[in-house]
Amino acid sequence: MATQHDNALTRALAGLPGPLPPSGVIHVAVPHPGRFTIVGNHLAQHTELSLTAIGIGVHIQSLPTGSEVGIKALASRFTEGETRIAAALRELEAHGYLSRTRVRLANGRLVTRTVFCNQPGAALRGGMVAAPVPLVAPAAVPAPEPLVAPAAVPVVAAPAPSPSPSREPTPVPEESHPPVRVPSRTAPKAARRPLPRPRELTPELRQTASAILAGLRSHAKELVLSEDDVEALVPGVAAWLERDAHPDTIRHALTTELPQPPKHPAKIVKHRLTVLLPPPLPGAQELAPVRRTLVIPLQNCDGCDRAFRATAPGHCRGCRNEPTATAA
Numbered sequence: 001m002a003t004q005h006d007n008a009l010t011r012a013l014a015g016l017p018g019p020l021p022p023s024g025v026i027h028v029a030v031p032h033p034g035r036f037t038i039v040g041n042h043l044a045q046h047t048e049l050s051l052t053a054i055g056i057g058v059h060i061q062s063l064p065t066g067s068e069v070g071i072k073a074l075a076s077r078f079t080e081g082e083t084r085i086a087a088a089l090r091e092l093e094a095h096g097y098l099s100r101t102r103v104r105l106a107n108g109r110l111v112t113r114t115v116f117c118n119q120p121g122a123a124l125r126g127g128m129v130a131a132p133v134p135l136v137a138p139a140a141v142p143a144p145e146p147l148v149a150p151a152a153v154p155v156v157a158a159p160a161p162s163p164s165p166s167r168e169p170t171p172v173p174e175e176s177h178p179p180v181r182v183p184s185r186t187a188p189k190a191a192r193r194p195l196p197r198p199r200e201l202t203p204e205l206r207q208t209a210s211a212i213l214a215g216l217r218s219h220a221k222e223l224v225l226s227e228d229d230v231e232a233l234v235p236g237v238a239a240w241l242e243r244d245a246h247p248d249t250i251r252h253a254l255t256t257e258l259p260q261p262p263k264h265p266a267k268i269v270k271h272r273l274t275v276l277l278p279p280p281l282p283g284a285q286e287l288a289p290v291r292r293t294l295v296i297p298l299q300n301c302d303g304c305d306r307a308f309r310a311t312a313p314g315h316c317r318g319c320r321n322e323p324t325a326t327a328a
Helices: 002-014 051-062 071-077 082-094 120-126 203-214 227-242 247-255 265-275 317-327
Strands: 027-029 098-104 110-116 128-130 155-157 179-181 298-300 307-309
Touching: 051 082, 051 110, 071 082, 082 098, 203 227, 203 247, 227 247, 227 265, 247 265
Parallel strands: 027 155
Antiparallel strands: 098 110, 128 179, 298 307
């Protein structure tokens, strides 16, 4: 198969009038009758995107609406790992091609809604875009024999074959695509919770908290904190110590399952000290036993067989008072 392709390209290049360029690519362009995607050069030749981000952007743009384009779905399709794919998606998101937002469905479940825009600048100016669905021909069309293009451009082109009516792709009407509103890039973010602080930052708490923070790099080499970071994070660790958290518990909470690579160690430590803060230990009043009401069972009277409440079988009050009434 490789030999046949080489011979066809050799014959096509030999028919070009004039000398070929000494270097650079020479395009052999054959029109696509179906199964194609229009990609702008602003994406294909982007100067700030990596080659992985450009490739993933082209791949996502070629997929129909509703396709899974998460990190794990792309990692199962391509040889790049999840870390490299996640970085490429962040690049596309930073340049406006991709938008990922968390939305709540009618049944209460939270899902990630991914929107891909083929022209970010035009979409932001217009405000509304339509979700594209690539046209897919129902049957494959054999490639025609390449012909020689005009001498002005070193391109070997071939006229598009006239497909039969049965093989012509059916265009999808634009009205069938619901409009998708591009989310605002300046939406207000929820306020972050402040770093917890103890009721009283004693010298003992400050010394212990500083030692724990400075020694984190001995348990996780990525968590190298500066002196200013340690001084700023001391109140958070002191709040944990005030709530009787053991130093080993604090180290485990701050060093377990770190993101790789951690770009901002101080922000990671601050976030975990804030969101993982344990509640105070319960006191003696909270641990007091619950008082239960004593329920006296029902007994059948040995004399009149009536029911009465007593801790042991015997006679009811009426039978016990009957000898007294008789004597009177």
